[in-house]
Amino acid sequence: MTKRGLCFDLDGTLIDSGREGLKRVLKIAAVRNLPVTPEIKQRIRDMWGAEPFKLLRIIWPDEDPKAFFNEWENLDIAEPLPAFPGTREALKKLRPYFNMSIVTNRQPRTIFAQLLHNDIAEFFEQIITPAHNGHKKPEPEIMEPIFEKYKADQIERGGIILVGDTVENDWKLAQATGIEFYAVVSGGMDTREKFLAAGVPEDHITDSAADLPRILLK
Numbered sequence: 001m002t003k004r005g006l007c008f009d010l011d012g013t014l015i016d017s018g019r020e021g022l023k024r025v026l027k028i029a030a031v032r033n034l035p036v037t038p039e040i041k042q043r044i045r046d047m048w049g050a051e052p053f054k055l056l057r058i059i060w061p062d063e064d065p066k067a068f069f070n071e072w073e074n075l076d077i078a079e080p081l082p083a084f085p086g087t088r089e090a091l092k093k094l095r096p097y098f099n100m101s102i103v104t105n106r107q108p109r110t111i112f113a114q115l116l117h118n119d120i121a122e123f124f125e126q127i128i129t130p131a132h133n134g135h136k137k138p139e140p141e142i143m144e145p146i147f148e149k150y151k152a153d154q155i156e157r158g159g160i161i162l163v164g165d166t167v168e169n170d171w172k173l174a175q176a177t178g179i180e181f182y183a184v185v186s187g188g189m190d191t192r193e194k195f196l197a198a199g200v201p202e203d204h205i206t207d208s209a210a211d212l213p214r215i216l217l218k
Contacts, residue, residue: 002159005150006098006216007179008124009137009164010106012049012187013209015081015114019188022048028071034060049166049189051105051136076110080117084186086210091123093213099153101126101146103162105136105169125149138172147177161216163209165189167198184209 011017025044029036040059047055052072056065094100100123104111108129115121126149128142135141150160161180164170165187174181183195186208195205206215 003099005155005160006100007162008102009170010102010104012165012189014087015083017081024075073110077113080113083118088120090210090213095123100124103128137169140176143177
């Protein structure tokens with residue numbers, strides 16, 4: 001049986017990091033005695049999904065973003081985030097048919113805590129972050145290690161699918177690299193309507209990664 005390649009974003013696609021992540025930012029801000037007004041909360045929500053250092057510099061310009069982000073990562077490691085319901089079951093069903101990988105802008109030191117906590121590390125042959133070659137989504141170069149691995153496994157680019165929850169990072173990355181894309185809206189970042197407006201076909205937008213076996217294993 002010839003396998004295909006299935007590449008997942010992590011945050012908002014496999015793990016529910018949006019809602020909980022926002023709570024953690026506000027929790028750390030309170031510990032560090034930073035102002036947290038209703039206006040600041042709304043600005044954070046509006047910027048959610050932006051590069052963390054950029055978000056922190058804009059919201060609290062006098063704060064040390066490295067110190068804040070370090071506490072944020074420490075909390076992610078100590079209290080890993082939950083996977084979306086049905087994620088592990090879906091990955092288990094997909095694994096016989098796909099070589100699966102992860103491409104994420106998350107920093108490496110927090111990734112395995114999330115995967116191990118949710119018992120899904122075993123499903124992925126490769127995990128790519130900006131630490132590999134200095135590129136971040138949606139820069140197409142971040143996919144080079146994944147394409148090389150899949151090519152070694154005799155999987156051509158036309159047999160690779162990317163799954164993600166954002167237009168800006170995931171859909172644009174798929175467009176830049178010419179690979180098939182499925183959008184999930186479970187993360188709460190971008191809506192079905194936003195994906196449609198960006199050009200994602202309606203039959204390539206689904207509620208959750210848990211739906212993928214039904215869609216891909218026809």
